Ligand SMILES: Nc1ncnc2c1ncn2[C@@H]1O[C@H](COP(=O)(O)OP(=O)(O)OP(=O)(O)O)[C@@H](O)[C@H]1O
Ligand SMILES: Nc1ncnc2c1ncn2[C@@H]1O[C@H](COP(=O)(O)OP(=O)(O)O)[C@@H](O)[C@H]1O
Ligand code: SF4
């Protein structure tokens with residue numbers, strides 16, 4: 110059996126942001142001489158990954174590790190510095206805004222702050238009708254209204270509330286409406302950047318259930334960014350662990366939680382406060398997270414890793430396929446010196 | 450004697466044409482060196498409780514009735530001057546955003562020395578020595594150099610550790626921490642929690658930890674208060690509350706967590722939302738969301754009753770207990 114063609118295929122993706130924009134800002138004094146020097150943020154470094162249809166890939170990692178940048182690159186909101194993004198077999202990273210239009214419908218983005226996707230001056234009815242009309246110019250006004258009412262009911266929002274504005278809803282309701290808006294155009298791929306992080310536990314459950322339903326009933330594919338590992342375990346079929354712009358481990362969700370391999374993944378899993386266990390075996394990381402401005406030449410995790418050696422300082426580990434299918438970028442794992 | 454004893458504390462906000470109740474007759478105690486968690490969803494009244502304990506309620510909020518006894522003295526009745534002596538000295542507060550406490554235009558050293566010299570008769574160099582010791586206690590690398598740095602030159606995790614060092618400067622009896630790690634990454638959160646736990650245990654400092662994260666409460670505290678719409682609806686040993694929650698809201702909070710459901714299955718959600726202060730339902734405030742609701746829940750507020758392990762305010766829990774008691778008598 111051959112693997113199904115991935116819906117999304119990211120190859121060697123890189124994104125660097127220039128820090129110093131003006132000419133004067135680029136001038137630096139070095140050893141008594143004035144030199145021109147541009148500083149860059151290496152937000153995403155050589156990331157490759159695939160998402161198959163129907164899969165939910167969760168992306169986790171610390172603040173600033175590049176999660177949102179990856180999402181925005183895929184959605185076409187940023188242009189890669191290098192590398193390729195393929196969607197449904199076609200290359201999309203080099204398309205013009207116009208050429209991206211047909212894709213906009215298939216690929217929808219949901220943000221942490223639902224205000225970012227809802228216009229405060231539009232009623233909910235207007236906000237929900239707009240994308241339907243835009244993507245289906247042939248529908249009559251009545252058909253549009255029916256479709257919007259269906260979607261509102263599906264996300265547990267009373268269609269009679271259509272005349273209200275976003276600020277008249279609670280955070281959880283707003284996020285459900287933002288999801289409803291994304292669903293009105295029957296997308297196939299949803300990129301969700303921390304969609305439930307700002308919500309309370311009981312409301313998180315409501316929104317997560319909604320996304321699970323959409324996944325099962327519509328066969329949606331997700332790229333889901335979160336820092337909550339219990340949500341990853343629940344929602345994800347696959348997990349990518351990012352550190353300082355690089356993927357350190359990419360694996361099936363069950364495999365990752367049962368048998369984490371990369372030292373950073375292990376530290377991350379051990380840090381989650383457990384509900385029922387009094388004595389956590391928390392792996393304390395030393396050192397500080399380096400800035401993505403001056404990337405270390407070797408392994409990005411080297412400054413905080415208890416297993417680092419001189420090879421780790423000089424040579425960047427490449428992702429290696431493990432017997433259980435996980436991809437892990439770590440010299441110690443490759444050399445078998447982590448454990449038996 | 451308890452370190453802290455709160456009795457029937459009510460806090461109100463004066464609105465334009467009426468007053469609303471933010472805390473409704475809450476009572477609890479904290480022993481010396483004890484660690485207490487306050488949990489509940491946003492709007493439950495957790496932060497207002499913290500502010501009231503520090504006598505930091507700002508208008509339009511005010512203590513309407515009740516007592517806050519700290520080592521026997523009523524904080525709610527204290528003058529600003531009396532309170533200033535207690536605040537920082539015997540009670541300290543840690544906020545979610547370290548920049549609430551840190552002054553961006555002063556170096557870390559200036560802020561620590563200023564605090565010390567305001568409360569103790571010390572020379573500047575003596576104060577600096579104490580500051581360095583405290584920074585070392587919270588595992589700040591090269592503490593002497595940090596004294597000359599400004600807050601923006603430090604990472605979020607390091608800033609929060611400095612806040613803890615400042616809170617510990619005057620060896621307080623009680624630390625109130627309001628969501629101290631919510632803005633931080635999990636690995637850094639775990640470090641800071643471990644540090645706080647260690648410092649409270651070795652110095653016998655009491656801790657009130659306000660959070661919405663039940664995992665954090667479970668790892669950090671001995672006792673827990675669960676709040677809903679300005680009331681304490683369940684209180685008791687943390688272990689008991691996590692393993693055997695009694696109140697339907699506490700059960701709902703725990704059951705809604707993803708780890709309580711098999712991967713991919715629907716989570717158990719609580720319908721509806723926390724009410725706003727202007728629309729708190731009559732009777733039991735949780736009644737519109739409760740699956741066990743009965744008619745009298747909508748009219749009559751449930752009393753708080755102490756059972757073996759926990760105290761609970763819920764008609765249904767009371768009924769189950771009296772049924773059981775009757776059975777035993779038969
Ligand atoms: N427009 C920009 N210009 C300069 N640097 C940027 C820009 N956008 C992002 N960065 C930097 O790129 C890195 C990755 O940022 P990104 O927003 O992707 O992080 P993230 O993983 O989403 O973090 P968080 O969990 O805090 O949302 C960070 O160092 C960030 O400061
Ligand atoms: N200055 C204020 N005026 C009116 N209501 C307020 C004020 N500050 C807080 N509240 C209300 O008091 C309730 C409890 O707030 P808070 O203690 O901050 O909740 P939390 O449990 O999330 O910390 C909320 O309903 C909030 O909207
Ligand atoms: S490559 Fe070296 S430094 Fe990096 S995670 Fe592996 S052991 Fe640690």
Ligand code: SF4
Nearest residue numbers: 733736739746763764
């Ligand atoms: S008092 Fe009634 S409504 Fe309130 S929690 Fe108990 S059973 Fe539910």
Ligand SMILES: [Mg+2]
Nearest residue numbers: 176177178302
């Ligand atoms: Mg982000």
Ligand SMILES: [Mg+2]
Nearest residue numbers: 495496497627
């Ligand atoms: Mg709060």
